[in-house]
Each structure stands twice: as structure tokens, then as C-alpha cells.
Amino acid sequence: MQVFKLQKKGFNEFLEKVRSSYELIAPIKEDLVKFEKINNVKDIHLEKNSYFPVKEYFFRKEETLFQFDGKKFITPKLKTPTRAFFGLRRCDLAGIQHQDKVFMEDVNDPYYLEARKNSFLLGYHCPSAPSEYCFCGSMNLEEFFDIMFYDHETFFLAEIGSKKGEFLVKKFSKYFSKTNEIISEVEKTIPGTERLEKKDISKLYDHKDWKKGVDICLSCTACTALCPTCYCFSIHDEISIKNTKESERKRSWSSCQVPEFTKVAGDHVFRQEREERFKHRIYHQLDYFKEKYNVNMCTGCGRCIEGCPTRIDFVKIINEME
Amino acid sequence: MKLKVGFYGITGCAGCLLSVIFNEDEILDLVDLVDLKAFPFVKEVNIDEKFDYVFMEGLVADNDDLKTLKKLRKNSKFLVSLGACASTGCVPAYRQYTLKENYEHLIYKKQKRLQDLKASPIDDHVKVDYYIPGCPPDKKEIVNFVKNLVIGKEPKPFESPVCVECRQNGNQCLLDLGKPCLGPITAGGCDAVCINGKFECWGCRGPTKDMNLDLMIKMLRDRGFDDKFIQDRMRTFVGLKMPMIEEYMCSTGTANRLKTSFKGKKEYFE
Amino acid sequence: MERQKTFENPYLPKPYKVLSFTRESSDSFTIKVDMRINHEPGQFVQVSVPGIGECPISICSDSNKYIELNIREVGNVTNALSKLKKGSVVFVRGPYGNGYPMRSLRGNNILIIGGGCGVAPLRGIIEFVANNREDYEDVNLFLGYRSPADMIFKKETKKWKKDYQVDVSVDKVPHGQSCHDMRVGFITDALKEMHLDKNNRVVFICGPPIMMRYVIEILKNKGFNDKQIFISAERLMYCALGVCCHCMIKGKFTCIDGPVFRYDEVPK
Numbered sequence: 017m018q019v020f021k022l023q024k025k026g027f028n029e030f031l032e033k034v035r036s037s038y039e040l041i042a043p044i045k046e047d048l049v050k051f052e053k054i055n056n057v058k059d060i061h062l063e064k065n066s067y068f069p070v071k072e073y074f075f076r077k078e079e080t081l082f083q084f085d086g087k088k089f090i091t092p093k094l095k096t097p098t099r100a101f102f103g104l105r106r107c108d109l110a111g112i113q114h115q116d117k118v119f120m121e122d123v124n125d126p127y128y129l130e131a132r133k134n135s136f137l138l139g140y141h142c143p144s145a146p147s148e149y150c151f152c153g154s155m156n157l158e159e160f161f162d163i164m165f166y167d168h169e170t171f172f173l174a175e176i177g178s179k180k181g182e183f184l185v186k187k188f189s190k191y192f193s194k195t196n197e198i199i200s201e202v203e204k205t206i207p208g209t210e211r212l213e214k215k216d217i218s219k220l221y222d223h224k225d226w227k228k229g230v231d232i233c234l235s236c237t238a239c240t241a242l243c244p245t246c247y248c249f250s251i252h253d254e255i256s257i258k259n260t261k262e263s264e265r266k267r268s269w270s271s272c273q274v275p276e277f278t279k280v281a282g283d284h285v286f287r288q289e290r291e292e293r294f295k296h297r298i299y300h301q302l303d304y305f306k307e308k309y310n311v312n313m314c315t316g317c318g319r320c321i322e323g324c325p326t327r328i329d330f331v332k333i334i335n336e337m338e
Numbered sequence: 339m340k341l342k343v344g345f346y347g348i349t350g351c352a353g354c355l356l357s358v359i360f361n362e363d364e365i366l367d368l369v370d371l372v373d374l375k376a377f378p379f380v381k382e383v384n385i386d387e388k389f390d391y392v393f394m395e396g397l398v399a400d401n402d403d404l405k406t407l408k409k410l411r412k413n414s415k416f417l418v419s420l421g422a423c424a425s426t427g428c429v430p431a432y433r434q435y436t437l438k439e440n441y442e443h444l445i446y447k448k449q450k451r452l453q454d455l456k457a458s459p460i461d462d463h464v465k466v467d468y469y470i471p472g473c474p475p476d477k478k479e480i481v482n483f484v485k486n487l488v489i490g491k492e493p494k495p496f497e498s499p500v501c502v503e504c505r506q507n508g509n510q511c512l513l514d515l516g517k518p519c520l521g522p523i524t525a526g527g528c529d530a531v532c533i534n535g536k537f538e539c540w541g542c543r544g545p546t547k548d549m550n551l552d553l554m555i556k557m558l559r560d561r562g563f564d565d566k567f568i569q570d571r572m573r574t575f576v577g578l579k580m581p582m583i584e585e586y587m588c589s590t591g592t593a594n595r596l597k598t599s600f601k602g603k604k605e606y607f608e
Numbered sequence: 609m610e611r612q613k614t615f616e617n618p619y620l621p622k623p624y625k626v627l628s629f630t631r632e633s634s635d636s637f638t639i640k641v642d643m644r645i646n647h648e649p650g651q652f653v654q655v656s657v658p659g660i661g662e663c664p665i666s667i668c669s670d671s672n673k674y675i676e677l678n679i680r681e682v683g684n685v686t687n688a689l690s691k692l693k694k695g696s697v698v699f700v701r702g703p704y705g706n707g708y709p710m711r712s713l714r715g716n717n718i719l720i721i722g723g724g725c726g727v728a729p730l731r732g733i734i735e736f737v738a739n740n741r742e743d744y745e746d747v748n749l750f751l752g753y754r755s756p757a758d759m760i761f762k763k764e765t766k767k768w769k770k771d772y773q774v775d776v777s778v779d780k781v782p783h784g785q786s787c788h789d790m791r792v793g794f795i796t797d798a799l800k801e802m803h804l805d806k807n808n809r810v811v812f813i814c815g816p817p818i819m820m821r822y823v824i825e826i827l828k829n830k831g832f833n834d835k836q837i838f839i840s841a842e843r844l845m846y847c848a849l850g851v852c853c854h855c856m857i858k859g860k861f862t863c864i865d866g867p868v869f870r871y872d873e874v875p876k
Contacts, residue, residue, distance in 0.1 A: 047510045068508055077506050081619050084658035089699070091617055123849045126617050234522040234550050236501035238511065248853040251619075251846040255485050255659040257367040263659035265619075267846075269506055270854070274498040275548050277854060280844045281663075281683030286857075290550070296856070304859030308850075323505070325513045325522065326557065491660050491684045 111244025149318025350396030496527030648707030723815025752795030
């Protein structure tokens, strides 16, 4: 992969140029760190990993699938501006890559595609594990970015990962200088992120130690809302109050951690027990998804642990299983 | 034929009825959607006859309330409990958890009739078909409820905890900040409005069926709240419908007296 | 495996005309829809009522000129669908899912066990076998309903009785209902008395979960193995595309890996 050098001195200027060409979205710190549209590049916060994932920019919390005018369904015309995302960690990028697989490989989800297609993904390689809960080193994440920035003392090394990345380098060539430096495999790893031991959990489904997590689970769904990959949704219809013949079909995020997730007409719930729901998430992340897409759904970002009110550390639970 | 609808209130603050008319943008369409027979809070002429749906705000606190409630139940096909007072007893029912001497002198000596009855949610006395919980209910929820009725769609209660919407809204968890937030055990549907404003959840929409109460109490204790505080907080809005409360709260001494006045409302959970 | 790519909006239902509406029992009905698609028995479609929602309904016919859907009124969407009439428009997308692998089961004897509205997807097999009669050997049907009034496909059952061995049982006979030609008792009792050779025979079961559990227990006691048994699963479903995840049974998606599973492949 091609590598370029950017001096830190001119880096904000580069970002400002990106911001004036596209909508720039990067982590900023309010109460918590989250991805927001940037008005001033000085606000960008890179010290800490974002608490919230970036997924809502592609897979929206709630969106209209169609309108119904009384006779036919009308697909809304969407127009997402071209956006550049900066400050994406390896886990964020993997989350996008995995959602791409779900929404763009097997099916063509027009809503996701529309939000996703005009976007540049500018990564930021974590110099060290940004949170004590990180375990991306255990997840064998693939390289997935348009440009990845490696933080050095006075400069960034920029690795180009796609045609889109090359396009950006050309467009902002003033800031990218040629260099002979290479990025070694060692530099691509993040120290201290290999917490999860390699284990075949498919044989551990009935293990008694899951209870350690289940007992302290509130089923509050923080884990699924904060996961960069969790992509479950539900669909519902809403009628217009002006004319009850008109309606909208909407989809919104939903979470496998609540009983309603599997409730059918007649009020039967297929996953009623908290334990089943708890394990369903872990197994979907580390086992089921792999069957279908050949990659773990989990990206090892640790947000589900950091965001959990009781800090259920499933990594520790799995490691301690015999 | 439009649905014949009435909005009524018994003992309560009228906040839930206000929530109906706070739908400024939709209220005219809403009135158009149904045949609004009675709404004594805002309407001058109220035709008190047979209704398809009666929305009932407030709790039963005296014999007059009970009489009104029973009459309206008889006159309606479906009775909807509107708001926390009607559904759980809410703050007015709190008088059962404290000794008479503590509140009697405030107003009740003058208002003798208030002591006729135990303050209780309406489903202690009549059958309730639907609940719209909350103190006050979310105004959009009321509109959606009526819209669903009109097209014959069974309204479904929001059964997941407040945390679902709270986390999707990108809020910081108030439990992490050491606040006694009851979000994890409280049914949502309110768009986590309190936590959006950095105010912890007091549980006004009632407990979820799936709540992990043991854990919630443990978490609050771990954050330095004593049992008296936890008990009071959990009872404020839903005391009469929080099950098993004595089992956890025996240490505070009020438990024994509670047993006589508290009946676990199991039906609410089934 | 080649990936299927659909470039039209996969969530978009299309309008079709209702060709006929038949009331089956107090809480179920059958509609015939002018939807010309190739499909397998056991596959399902997503039926929409704008403003109310969408729900999966299995196809209970075998024809590429129309589809028939038997619908039980249990929820908002199905209640709204019961207001359809001949000539009205219904919004449908599909077909979805894995049907019964009838082509790979040629030459077998067939045993069909259905309970209540679970008979609907099985009717697809019965029609398929009738259309390809020479490919299959003996056909035996065991159908169970709560009461005679709950019985669906009354006319069809009469026809089936001419060609196949049909055993109808009802759990109970309430006052005022007659049970001509029916056995009173659970379908499981009928199955216990069954004397069918298990060799060279495949079994298709569909019905309430509790019934399926007991039926499978009986079949296993009679020496049937998991690979001979096919079941049809029911789950909450929104997208039917293998995306929304509500229908997952362990790692399998009911909407694309199912709804028909060979019993040894059911995630346990």
C-alpha cells in the first residue's frame, strides 16, 4: 500500500480543506465522545475512543421506507451529501465493513446504500489501547479504510487503502508528501488489545459461567445500541392524522435483549429467559455471524462493556470458562 | 361511523388531560377523527351517553370518584386508563405509606370526604382495557393511540425499559454518574424525556415485566442510597404496582404496616 | 454459491388483485391472489396492509398462475386482511424462504401431520403431490383441530379423502357441533395407533410448537430418524431478507434458511 507523510503542523489546515469540500464528521467531546458534524476542526477529539459508534450515519435510528398515498407506495427520494469521516478507529471501520456485508452483499438495502456510498473513511490508528475494555487485537480485523493515519510525534503517516483514498490524496496533494517509510505489521497492531482468548465458544453454550453475566444483566440494551455492528431493526406503520388512508412505513433500531424482540401475535415470546437473550447477543457476535459472512460480527471495541451499567465483561467470562 | 370518545378526570392534577390538548398541531385533526362526545375539562357541552372509548384520568380517592368511574365503565365499551394516577395510583396514593398524623393536618381535616376510601388506581375497582402510563403521558403517544383505534389497530404498550430510547438518543447513563435512575426497570415509550434533560428517571410509567429488581436495588445500594430512599423513590409513582417490595425492604420497619395495605397487583403484569 | 442481487427495493410490496375470498372457520379465511410466481410448497410471502403493517403468510397452493393464502385472524394485520373482498387489492412481496425439498424426496411415501392453522403450508405439499402424483408413493394425512368448527379446508379435505388416507381428529366437540367422520381426541392419540412402515417415508409436520414436540416424540419412539422429519417454524419477522434478525433461531434465519427445516438441521 502506498504511504504518504503529513506534517502535524499543517494537519488542521488539511482537515479544514476537507471540511470545506465535504461534510466532515469526527469525534468531539461533550459529556461523552461522539461522532458529530464538525464546524471547527479544533473541536476534534482524538485522545479517547468515541463512546458512541458511528453506525447511525449509515444505518439510521429511524427512517422512512415508504409513504403510502392511499393507492400506492412511494419511495422517498434521499440525498445524503458527500461526507468525510475522520477519526475512525479500526473497530469503527470494521463495524462499517461488517454492516456493508449485511446491507450491501446479500441484499441491496437502498437506504443504507444511499447513506453509505458517498462517504470517505479516514481512519486513525490507535497508538495504544484507548480503553481498558478494548480487545480488537483478538478479533482478526481486516484492513478496511480509504486512508489510515498513523500518529507519530511530529507527523502522520497516511496509508492509502482504496481508490477513494487515492482520489483524496490527489485532491489534497499539497498536504501529502512522498516518503520511503513503510508501515510494518507490528505498527498495525495495537498493544494491549488481545484480551479475548481463542476459544471455540460453540461448545460452551450450556456452560454455567454465562450466569455470571446474566445475573448482573438489566436487559437495558445499552450493549446493542452502542455496538458498532449490531444491525437489528423492526418495521412499523404509522398513519397520517390528516388522512387515515395515508401512512408511512418506518424502520427503527431494535434490540435482541428485550422479550418483545421475539414476540409474535398471540403474545408468545420465543426468547423469554434473560439468559437466552444474553447468550443470543454474544453468540451472534462471536459465532452465528461468522457462519454466514465468514467474519466475526464483534469488532472488539469494548463499547458494550464500557457502556453497560454493570460492566458485564463477557471477555472475562469467556476467558475464565473451562 | 366515528368512534364516540370521552375524556374524563377524577382525582388528579388534570395534567394528563392537558397532555391531550398540548398536541397543538394535531388537536384539530384529532377532534375531527373521532366523535368527541365529552371532554368536561375543555368543552362546555358534554353529552354523557354511551361511549366506545372513555379515557380516564386520575385515581379513586373518594366515593364520588368511585361513582363517576363505575358509571363511565358501564357506559363505555372500552376504558382507557390515562396517566399514572389512573394506572398505578401515582403520587396521591402515597398517603398509604405514611401515618395519618403526618398528613391529616394539612388538608384532610377540612376535606372529610377524602378519607372515605383508600386511594387506589382505577383497576382496583373496574376492569381497564388499555393503559397509557406516564406522569404525564407522552402527548404523541395519546395521538398515536387514538389513530390506532380509528383504523382498528390494537394499541401495543411499550414494554421495553426506558434505557432503550435513552441509549439510542445518545445520553450519558445517569447511573454512571451516581444518580438513582430507575430507567432500567421502568417501561419506556416516553422517548427518555427526563434523561434527555439530565434528570433521572423516577419510574412514572411503571415497572417492566422483565425488570431485574434484585439487581436494580443492589446497584442503588452500591451507589450509596439507603433502603428508605430506594423504597420511597420506587413507590413515588408506582408504589401500588411495584411487586414484592416488602421482601426487599424489611429492614426499614415500615414493611409490617405496609403488608396490610399493599396488595401485589399481579394482574398488571399478566 | 452465487449471490443473488436484487436491484429493486427489496422492501417494496406490489399490488395484486384478490380473486376470491373464502371463509374457512370463525377465525380464518383463504384468499386467492392474482400473483403469478414460481414457488415451492412451504415458501411464504409478506402481506401488507398499509397503515397497519406486514406479516408473513405461507402459500398453501401449488400453481404458477395464482397463490392461495390461508390466514388466521390473530393480530392487527391479519384482522385487517379479513376485510378483503373479491376484487380488492392486496400488497404482497415474495416468495421467501426455503420450501419443502419435494424434488429431492421423489419416490418416497409421504406422511403429513398438521395441527390447526399449521395445515395451511402442508396443503401446498398435498397439491404439489397431486400435480406430480407419479413421483410419490403412498400419502397419509393426519390433521388435528381444536373443534369441528375450527377445521379449515373442509371442501378440500373431502377431495383428499378420495385419493389418500386421511385421519381428522378434533380435541373436543362443543355442544351443537357434529363430528361426522372425525376422531375425538388429540392428534397424538391417533398417531400412537398408526401402523405405517417407517422405511422409505418422509414426514412433514406443521402446527403449534407443543403439538410438534409431542408428535416428534411419538415418531421417534416409532423409529423414525431426524432426517426423515421436516418441520416448519414460526417466528416474528420483519424483513424476510435475512437482515432484521428477529427470526433467528440460534444461528439460522427462519426467513431464508427456513421456515422449513429438516429436523436434524434445526438449531438445538
